[in-house]
Amino acid sequence: MQTGGPGFVFLYMTSRVTIVGPGLLGGSLALALKARTGAHVTVWARRAESVAQVEARGCADAATSDLTEAVRKADTVVLCTPVGTMPALCQQMNTTLPSGALVVDVGSVKAPVVNDLTPLFTAPTQFVGCHPMAGSEQTGLAAARVDLFEGAVCIVTPQISTPPTAVTNAEAFWQSVGCTTRRLDPQVHDEVVAWISHFPHLLAAALVQTVAEQLPAAFDFCGPGFRDTTRVAGGPPDMWTEILAENRAAVRTAIDGLIEKLRGLSTLLADAPSAERDSLMNQLLSQAKAQRDRLRLPKTPSDV
Amino acid sequence: MQTGGPGFVFLYMTSRVTIVGPGLLGGSLALALKARTGAHVTVWARRAESVAQVEARGCADAATSDLTEAVRKADTVVLCTPVGTMPALCQQMNTTLPSGALVVDVGSVKAPVVNDLTPLFTAPTQFVGCHPMAGSEQTGLAAARVDLFEGAVCIVTPQISTPPTAVTNAEAFWQSVGCTTRRLDPQVHDEVVAWISHFPHLLAAALVQTVAEQLPAAFDFCGPGFRDTTRVAGGPPDMWTEILAENRAAVRTAIDGLIEKLRGLSTLLADAPSAERDSLMNQLLSQAKAQRDRLRLPKTPSDV
Numbered sequence: 097m098q099t100g101g102p103g104f105v106f107l108y109m110t111s112r113v114t115i116v117g118p119g120l121l122g123g124s125l126a127l128a129l130k131a132r133t134g135a136h137v138t139v140w141a142r143r144a145e146s147v148a149q150v151e152a153r154g155c156a157d158a159a160t161s162d163l164t165e166a167v168r169k170a171d172t173v174v175l176c177t178p179v180g181t182m183p184a185l186c187q188q189m190n191t192t193l194p195s196g197a198l199v200v201d202v203g204s205v206k207a208p209v210v211n212d213l214t215p216l217f218t219a220p221t222q223f224v225g226c227h228p229m230a231g232s233e234q235t236g237l238a239a240a241r242v243d244l245f246e247g248a249v250c251i252v253t254p255q256i257s258t259p260p261t262a263v264t265n266a267e268a269f270w271q272s273v274g275c276t277t278r279r280l281d282p283q284v285h286d287e288v289v290a291w292i293s294h295f296p297h298l299l300a301a302a303l304v305q306t307v308a309e310q311l312p313a314a315f316d317f318c319g320p321g322f323r324d325t326t327r328v329a330g331g332p333p334d335m336w337t338e339i340l341a342e343n344r345a346a347v348r349t350a351i352d353g354l355i356e357k358l359r360g361l362s363t364l365l366a367d368a369p370s371a372e373r374d375s376l377m378n379q380l381l382s383q384a385k386a387q388r389d390r391l392r393l394p395k396t397p398s399d400v
Numbered sequence: 401m402q403t404g405g406p407g408f409v410f411l412y413m414t415s416r417v418t419i420v421g422p423g424l425l426g427g428s429l430a431l432a433l434k435a436r437t438g439a440h441v442t443v444w445a446r447r448a449e450s451v452a453q454v455e456a457r458g459c460a461d462a463a464t465s466d467l468t469e470a471v472r473k474a475d476t477v478v479l480c481t482p483v484g485t486m487p488a489l490c491q492q493m494n495t496t497l498p499s500g501a502l503v504v505d506v507g508s509v510k511a512p513v514v515n516d517l518t519p520l521f522t523a524p525t526q527f528v529g530c531h532p533m534a535g536s537e538q539t540g541l542a543a544a545r546v547d548l549f550e551g552a553v554c555i556v557t558p559q560i561s562t563p564p565t566a567v568t569n570a571e572a573f574w575q576s577v578g579c580t581t582r583r584l585d586p587q588v589h590d591e592v593v594a595w596i597s598h599f600p601h602l603l604a605a606a607l608v609q610t611v612a613e614q615l616p617a618a619f620d621f622c623g624p625g626f627r628d629t630t631r632v633a634g635g636p637p638d639m640w641t642e643i644l645a646e647n648r649a650a651v652r653t654a655i656d657g658l659i660e661k662l663r664g665l666s667t668l669l670a671d672a673p674s675a676e677r678d679s680l681m682n683q684l685l686s687q688a689k690a691q692r693d694r695l696r697l698p699k700t701p702s703d704v
Contacts, residue, residue, distance in 0.1 A: 292619070302658060325604060351665060
C-alpha cells in the first residue's frame with residue numbers, strides 16, 4: 097500500500113519536522129521519525145516541564161517552548177495538540193513559518209479543523225487535515241511508542257481546492273512512519289469515525305455508567321469480554337469531550353441508529369414466540385459474526 | 401484466594417473426572433486437569449469424529465461416544481455441552497453414574513439450569529451449577545488451551561438446599577485447574593452476567609449490524625478501538641442465541657437501561673448549550689473512566 101516512491105522517502109530523510117505538542121501521538125511520532133527517517137525533529141511544548149521530559153526521553157533533536165522559534169526552519173509541522181488550541185497556535189507560528197511548509201494535524205475530527213485552519217495559511221504554505229488511526233486509552237509522552245504508527249491507517253482529508261502536491265507530501269510523510277494512507281472528504285471522514293470510533297467510545301462509557309448505576313456488584317465479576325468491550329472508556333475525558341462536541345451531529349446519528357436497533361431487540365426478546373425469536377436472534381448474531389470476521393483489523397494493542 | 405487446602409488437592413489428584421462435550425471449555429478443562437492434577441480424565445463426545453479428535457490431541461486418558469460407559473467410574477462429571485442438551489444427557493448418565501458423584505456444568509445461565517438439573521439426581525449424588533468465566537470468541541477443541549482457566553473467576557451457584565460439602569468440592573475442583581471461585585445465588589448470577597457478559601455480547605453484535613446497515617464503508621477504517629469493542633461479536637451464534645433466550649428477562653433489563661442512558665446522551669448532544677453540554681459529557685466520561693480504571697480485570701486474552 098506504499099504509494100510514496102524513493103523520492104518521497106528521500107524528502108523525509110532530509111526534512112525538518114516540528115511536532116507541536118509532545119503527548120502520546122506527538123511523542124510517538126518523534127520516536128518513529130528518529131528511528132525510521134533522517135529527519136531533524138523539533139518538539140514544541142507549552143510547559144517547560146514538558147520540554148524537559150522530551151529532552152530526557154531523547155526523542156527529538158531540539159525541544160523548546162517558543163513556538164516561533166520551533167517552526168522557524170521547519171518544512172513540515174505536525175499539530176498534535178487538542179483541536180481547540182490549533183487555530184491560535186497556527187496564527188502564532190505564521191510569523192516565522194517558512195513559506196511553502198506543509199502543516200498537518202492528528203485531530204480525530206476533520207471538517208471543523210480543515211475549515212478553520214486552511215484559510216490561516218497562504219500558498220504555497222498549505223494545511224492538509226490528517227487523522228492517523230493510532231492511539232491508546234493511555235496518554236502522554238510516557239506512553240509514547242516508536243511503533244505506534246506501524247500498520248495504522250492514516251486518513252488524509254484534503255478539500256477539493258487542496259494542491260495535489262501537498263496531499264501526496266502529507267501521504268508520504270505518514271507513510272514514512274509506517275502508516276498506510278487513505279483519502280476521504282473531511283465530512284465523510286467525520287461520519288465514518290463517528291460510527292467506528294467516536295460513538296463506540298461514548299457507548300463504552302455509557303455501558304460502564306449504566307452498570308455502575310443499576311448493578312455495581314456486577315463489576316466484581318468482569319471477565320475479558322467486558323474488559324475489551326469497555327477498554328476505550330479508559331481514554332482521556334477532556335480529549336473525548338472535545339471530539340464528541342465537535343462531531344456531535346454524526347455521533348447523534350449513530351446513537352439514534354443503535355437505539356432503534358436495541359429497541360427492536362428488546363421487543364424481540366419480550367414478545368415474539370420462542371422459535372421465531374431464536375431464529376431472528378440467531379440471524380442477527382450470525383450476520384454480525386460474519387461481518388466482523390470479514391473485517392481487516394489491526395493486530396497491535398493500540399487504540400483509535 | 402485458594403480456599404481448598406492440601407486435602408482438596410489430594411482429592412483431585414486421585415479423582416476420576418468425566419468431561420461431557422469436548423469443545424473449547426471441555427477440551428481446555430481436560431488439558432488443565434492432565435497438566436495440573438493426577439486426575440484420570442475421560443471425555444465423552446457425541447460424534448465418533450470428535451472422539452477421534454480428542455484421542456489425537458492426547459488430552460484424555462479415555463474418550464468414548466458411549467455416555468453410560470463414560471461416567472461408569474466417575475466421581476466428578478462436568479457438563480460442557482449446550483445448556484439445552486443437559487437434561488437429556490443427565491437422565492441418560494443416571495443409569496450408571498456412581499452414587500455420591502458430583503455433577504457440575506459450565507453453562508453461562510444458571511437459574512434455569514440449576515432448576516432443571518438438580519431434581520434429576522438423588523442424594524448423595526449432587527448437581528452444583530458452575531460458571532467458569534473463561535472462554536473465547538473461538539470455539540471447538542482446536543482452540544482449547546491448557547491455561548484457559550488460570551486466574552479466571554468461576555462462579556458457583558448453589559441453592560439454599562445444596563449440601564455444603566458438594567459446594568466446597570465443586571469449588572476445590574475449579575481451584576484445581578487455576579480458577580478463583582465465588583458464590584452467587586443462581587438468579588443473582590444471571591442478573592450479574594446479563595450486565596457484564598450477555599448484554600455486552602448482544603450490544604457488540606447490534607453495533608456491528610447497525611454500522612453494516614447505515615454506513616458499511618466505515619468498516620474499511622476500523623482501528624483497534626472498534627476491534628476490541630466488537631470482539632465478542634465473533635462468538636458462536638448458536639450458543640449465544642441459547643444464552644440470550646435463557647436469560648432474556650435480565651438481558652432486556654440491561655437493554656432498556658442502556659437505551660435510557662443513550663437517549664439522554666442524544667438529547668444532551670442535541671439540545672443543551674455548549675458549556676453545560678461539555679461539562680455533563682466530561683462528567684460522564686470521567687466517571688466511566690474512573691469506574692473502569694478501578695476494575696480488577698483479567699490479563700489473559702480469553703473471553704467470557
